[in-house]
Amino acid sequence: MEYRQGGGGCAWVGLIAAAFGLILATAPLTHTWMASIICSVLGCIFAVVGIILAFGHSAITIDRRNDQVLDAMYLGMIPIRRRYYDFSIFRAVTISVRVIQGSDELVLYEVTLIGRDEAISIKAESWSDYAQARIEAEKIARFLEVSIEDHTRTEIESTPFEELNLLLTERVSANGQCGTL
Numbered sequence: 001m002e003y004r005q006g007g008g009g010c011a012w013v014g015l016i017a018a019a020f021g022l023i024l025a026t027a028p029l030t031h032t033w034m035a036s037i038i039c040s041v042l043g044c045i046f047a048v049v050g051i052i053l054a055f056g057h058s059a060i061t062i063d064r065r066n067d068q069v070l071d072a073m074y075l076g077m078i079p080i081r082r083r084y085y086d087f088s089i090f091r092a093v094t095i096s097v098r099v100i101q102g103s104d105e106l107v108l109y110e111v112t113l114i115g116r117d118e119a120i121s122i123k124a125e126s127w128s129d130y131a132q133a134r135i136e137a138e139k140i141a142r143f144l145e146v147s148i149e150d151h152t153r154t155e156i157e158s159t160p161f162e163e164l165n166l167l168l169t170e171r172v173s174a175n176g177q178c179g180t181l
Helices: 009-026 033-055 130-144 168-175
Strands: 002-006 056-063 068-075 078-086 090-100 106-115 121-127 147-150 157-159
Touching: 002 121, 009 033, 033 056, 033 068, 056 121, 056 130, 090 130, 106 130, 121 130, 130 147
Parallel strands: 090 147
Antiparallel strands: 002 056, 056 068, 068 078, 090 106, 106 121, 147 157
């Protein structure tokens, strides 16, 4: 099971920034050496940032065969950072809400793997649809054999691993309420 972030529209912006930076770094704009040095330095900065935007991405891979979670960052096909975590260090999968303010308000539901040590948390993915986030959180929780904590409401709702394979009607009758999905 793998979740990737990066690429897409951001990659196109990165390619444009890299091209602009390379042109700025190599084109002699003036005859003064100080202006040429400044243009070259700024062009190199634009090119490096553009290349990172264009080719950088991250991936979370949940490997059932080795009982490990790989949290990695790549620049193209080259791994920049790799961290391996055993399944045993995770205690839950959480769903939380993040609201992005702008001209329009964007609501994202983030699915995160939470370790027994609170310092370890790995964001798997974000969705704009709660139902999709819940489905993916349940897939990950079943894979890791951990519970789900839903932080999208005022009270944290927890669904133990043992209940994840039950049908919704069985969950409601077991809990006596309709709040836990």
